[in-house]
Amino acid sequence: MNIVIQRISAAETYPVRHAELRKGRPLSSCAFEGDEQQSSIHLGAYAKDKLMGVASFMKAPFSEQAEVTAMQLRGMAVLTRFHRQGIGAQILDFGEQMLKEQQVSILWMNARILALDFYKNLGYSILGNEFHIPEVGAHFKMWKHLS
Numbered sequence: 001m002n003i004v005i006q007r008i009s010a011a012e013t014y015p016v017r018h019a020e021l022r023k024g025r026p027l028s029s030c031a032f033e034g035d036e037q038q039s040s041i042h043l044g045a046y047a048k049d050k051l052m053g054v055a056s057f058m059k060a061p062f063s064e065q066a067e068v069t070a071m072q073l074r075g076m077a078v079l080t081r082f083h084r085q086g087i088g089a090q091i092l093d094f095g096e097q098m099l100k101e102q103q104v105s106i107l108w109m110n111a112r113i114l115a116l117d118f119y120k121n122l123g124y125s126i127l128g129n130e131f132h133i134p135e136v137g138a139h140f141k142m143w144k145h146l147s
């Protein structure tokens, strides 16, 4: 499948965020804090003009070390019928390359249990214990040094 990955607006991510991450909840639940920050990056993966997957990257500290430039991956999602075709991996890889060009050294995320293997396969490590995000469920913090 020929996929084009490009920057999009936060609002353009909503159809995929809603279907995959906020199912059954109001569309307004698809708006994340930080979406409209100037430093935030939103990516969409398209095939024949159809949006299939999205990911967002937002400035967020990883640790107490303020000198480390870190960003958080938010809203990583691919429409169910396109899962396991490498689209999620391509979006994340595209994002990592962009962040490296901006000298971002750490990318981290709060990973849902179902997505742990996806991130592990792309080189991310678990940090700390499982924790619960209200209305979303169990998560682990995961991270990777971008080099």
Ligand SMILES: CC(C)(COP(=O)(O)OP(=O)(O)OC[C@H]1O[C@@H](n2cnc3c(N)ncnc32)[C@H](O)[C@@H]1OP(=O)(O)O)[C@@H](O)C(=O)NCCC(=O)NCCS
Pocket: 020, 021, 075, 076, 077, 078, 079, 082, 083, 084, 085, 086, 087, 088, 089, 090, 110, 111, 112, 114, 115, 117, 118, 119, 121
């Ligand atoms: C997580 C998600 C984005 C992965 O997207 P995807 O396009 O299906 O992933 P890819 O096809 O690029 O997968 C790359 C590799 O990750 C691993 N992987 C992906 N999904 C997996 C799963 N459900 N179980 C185990 N391994 C998985 C596999 O090793 C896969 O390679 P393979 O198919 O050759 O074995 C997608 O499943 C999704 O949108 N899920 C619902 C929303 C969600 O939970 N998002 C994560 C929030 S933290």
